[in-house]
Amino acid sequence: MDNGGDNYSLFETTRGRGRNIRRLFTISLLVPIFFIWAYRLAHIPRNGEHGKWAWLGLLAAELWFGLYWLFGQALRWNPVFRKTFNARLSQRYENRLPRVDIFVCTADPDIEPPIMVINTVLSAMAYDYPPEKLNVYLSDDAASDITFYALLEASTFAKHWVPFCKRFKVEPRSPSAYFNTLRSPNQHHYNHAISKDLAAIKKLYEDMKERIENATKLGGVPNEVRSKHSGFSQWDSYSSPRDHLTILQIVLHKTESHNSKDVDGFVLPTLVYMAREKRHQYHHNYKAGALNALLRVSSKISNGEIILFLDCDMYSNNSESVRDALCFFMDQEKGHQIAFVQFPQSFHNITKNDLYGNSFAILMEVELHGADGYGGPLLIGTCCFHRRDALCGKKFSGENKNDWNDENEVLIEANLRELEEESKTLASCTYEENTLWGKEMGAIYGCLVEDVITGLYIQLQGWKSVYYNPPRKAFFGIAPTTLLQALVQQKRWAQGEFQIFLSKHSPMLYGHGKIDLGLQLGYCHYNFWAITCFPILYYSIIPSLYLLEGIPLFPKMSSPWFIPFACVILGEGTSGLIQALILGGTIRAWWNGLRMWLYLGTSSYLFAFIDIVLNFIGLSDSPFLVTTKTTEDDIYQRYFKEVMEFGTSSPFFTVLATLALLNLFCLFSTLKEFLFNQGGLALEKMMFQVLLCGFLVLINFPLYQGLFLRKDKGRLPSSLAIKSTALALSACILFKTIY
Ligand SMILES: O=c1ccn([C@@H]2O[C@H](COP(=O)(O)OP(=O)(O)O[C@H]3O[C@H](CO)[C@@H](O)[C@H](O)[C@H]3O)[C@@H](O)[C@H]2O)c(=O)[nH]1
Numbered sequence: 001m002d003n004g005g006d007n008y009s010l011f012e013t014t015r016g017r018g019r020n021i022r023r024l025f026t027i028s029l030l031v032p033i034f035f036i037w038a039y040r041l042a043h044i045p046r047n048g049e050h051g052k053w054a055w056l057g058l059l060a061a062e063l064w065f066g067l068y069w070l071f072g073q074a075l076r077w078n079p080v081f082r083k084t085f086n087a088r089l090s091q092r093y094e095n096r097l098p099r100v101d102i103f104v105c106t107a108d109p110d111i112e113p114p115i116m117v118i119n120t121v122l123s124a125m126a127y128d129y130p131p132e133k134l135n136v137y138l139s140d141d142a143a144s145d146i147t148f149y150a151l152l153e154a155s156t157f158a159k160h161w162v163p164f165c166k167r168f169k170v171e172p173r174s175p176s177a178y179f180n181t182l183r184s185p186n187q188h189h190y191n192h193a194i195s196k197d198l199a200a201i202k203k204l205y206e207d208m209k210e211r212i213e214n215a216t217k218l219g220g221v222p223n224e225v226r227s228k229h230s231g232f233s234q235w236d237s238y239s240s241p242r243d244h245l246t247i248l249q250i251v252l253h254k255t256e257s258h259n260s261k262d263v264d265g266f267v268l269p270t271l272v273y274m275a276r277e278k279r280h281q282y283h284h285n286y287k288a289g290a291l292n293a294l295l296r297v298s299s300k301i302s303n304g305e306i307i308l309f310l311d312c313d314m315y316s317n318n319s320e321s322v323r324d325a326l327c328f329f330m331d332q333e334k335g336h337q338i339a340f341v342q343f344p345q346s347f348h349n350i351t352k353n354d355l356y357g358n359s360f361a362i363l364m365e366v367e368l369h370g371a372d373g374y375g376g377p378l379l380i381g382t383c384c385f386h387r388r389d390a391l392c393g394k395k396f397s398g399e400n401k402n403d404w405n406d407e408n409e410v411l412i413e414a415n416l417r418e419l420e421e422e423s424k425t426l427a428s429c430t431y432e433e434n435t436l437w438g439k440e441m442g443a444i445y446g447c448l449v450e451d452v453i454t455g456l457y458i459q460l461q462g463w464k465s466v467y468y469n470p471p472r473k474a475f476f477g478i479a480p481t482t483l484l485q486a487l488v489q490q491k492r493w494a495q496g497e498f499q500i501f502l503s504k505h506s507p508m509l510y511g512h513g514k515i516d517l518g519l520q521l522g523y524c525h526y527n528f529w530a531i532t533c534f535p536i537l538y539y540s541i542i543p544s545l546y547l548l549e550g551i552p553l554f555p556k557m558s559s560p561w562f563i564p565f566a567c568v569i570l571g572e573g574t575s576g577l578i579q580a581l582i583l584g585g586t587i588r589a590w591w592n593g594l595r596m597w598l599y600l601g602t603s604s605y606l607f608a609f610i611d612i613v614l615n616f617i618g619l620s621d622s623p624f625l626v627t628t629k630t631t632e633d634d635i636y637q638r639y640f641k642e643v644m645e646f647g648t649s650s651p652f653f654t655v656l657a658t659l660a661l662l663n664l665f666c667l668f669s670t671l672k673e674f675l676f677n678q679g680g681l682a683l684e685k686m687m688f689q690v691l692l693c694g695f696l697v698l699i700n701f702p703l704y705q706g707l708f709l710r711k712d713k714g715r716l717p718s719s720l721a722i723k724s725t726a727l728a729l730s731a732c733i734l735f736k737t738i739y
């Protein structure tokens, strides 16, 4: 019940339930971890004995696993949960709400279809928020005239769509997502009044979609359309996506009253298209560069105090989110410390058993709440509201006042065309030369996870951040639908995270005293993804190879030293499983998650590490590879059947297949030995290794299928099957001969 008194907070924070059980578990698992380390140290083979180097390697791996596990525990130690009070916000501030700028980024019309992009834009335009205070910017790093055309279409459609949403309180407000919900059988709650308008708006949408898709098919905007809007003339001097002037168009603006009102006569949010200038000789810094250009351009046009970042696939699923975010920023007691409010990323195309672990359930439902407990959830790039000041490099000081009087309102005196021309210079290639942009202002450059490093930089300036995970999901995006996409995406992240560790903002090296110790450890959990490839690779190769020689590297089952190993594996295994089930997952989803952990560890993280080294010695530069957001029909069908998608050759697959086959060969050869030669005694001595190898074989089952059993287009190519078989066999033979 809301008492509405002025001293009541706009949000509430509660400690996570069950956190003491979690802590008890953490502490009790420390004991067997220490015993494992003690076992390794106490039993190092003497010189000349078999397996000394293998042993030392395992010691290093287990030390690292233990330490790395502790970083992860830091993120589980002190989770908090937030709740907002929107009614209090409107009661107190409805007439003083701040201006909000929404930045949508897109980079490639072929893999980010314009119709998807404008669905995101439309969902943002339809937020339940005073439209004269809402401004939506689309940054197009491809400078595609089709995307521009789609945005023009969207601006016309918005005149019907926004009033429709408001009249019928429609959710979600991405048209495509909304029409999809109507198809689901349990959607009965819409009444008769809506059905006529619904049919009409749906028709408008379908027609618009067809026009946009036709333009895409034709590979260009039809001439008769081109001639209707002067904005297209900006493409006259355009030569390629990487070589053109700034293109900037204010599509809707409240000063142009004839054009910018909806069909009910209410003003629409400001809508701006921007493709910053690109030249080959200037590094464009990927998304970070786009965001900084948007920051400057928007400061000229609307200068919203609050900014929302959205990737072009992340539509708003909840029209209340802007108000939710403001409950944090505008809270009288704590609001002034808060630099950004991060919402979870959710995905609307996750399958039942989440084959590629794409839902990131642990990150979204556990770890970010844990980081929030230390006042510092990470910035994850999209679905995040910012305080403009903090984003633009302002340091936090206790005296920051938190008043929201429209003092910095941009007064548009000149006409819009002049405003456009002035804004264009802010998005030019040379504008940032000798400035602090990308270093101490705006999104930080030089890192493949520009989001995380930017959030970290803001936190190091003394600001706090907040994680808000509302009951109704605030945003939905598209998760990768093939294994390779998922691996490539996470290679980028692992590489970027390690760049943070090496940077001058390294939480481990320089975070002390600036951010909470728990948060420092938490950042390490991500920063060290890449180097975790070594212990994972080691564990999935060496014990299996030593099976071939019958050399034990673990305690035998009857030994008391076996107990700590069993405790750790069973403890982590079951707690992971229970966690997954609590979060609404399935047992198979947990198993799939385990497999992805292995695949990421042995391929994405390895390639991330290799690229880090190559970058370091100046041999290569890793670009930001944009994730594909479209899927061909047959791939989509396999995705929904949860059949693992390979389909092409890739070094990622070679590594995975070779490892899977190596373990298969080791297991076969060992079982053969035991059955025909030695018998049970030796088996007992080698039990741990047999189980480990057996586990690896079991979890790799989809890979063997892809190599040898499947016939569809998603299988692994036979050339790759031959190559990886040869590699795995030679590794086994080589090992046997040198031993
Ligand atoms: O040169 C570029 C490259 C990308 N993008 C945009 O950046 C967004 C994210 O790109 P995507 O390929 O979807 O990357 P993801 O790995 O899915 O994105 C996650 O990871 C990125 C950092 O690696 C963050 O920027 C994102 O916000 C976060 O969702 C998309 O809207 C792109 O259009 C640009 O605007 N310019």
Ligand SMILES: [Mn+2]
Pocket (backbone or CB within 6 Å): 311, 313, 477, 478, 627
């Ligand atoms: Mn994405």
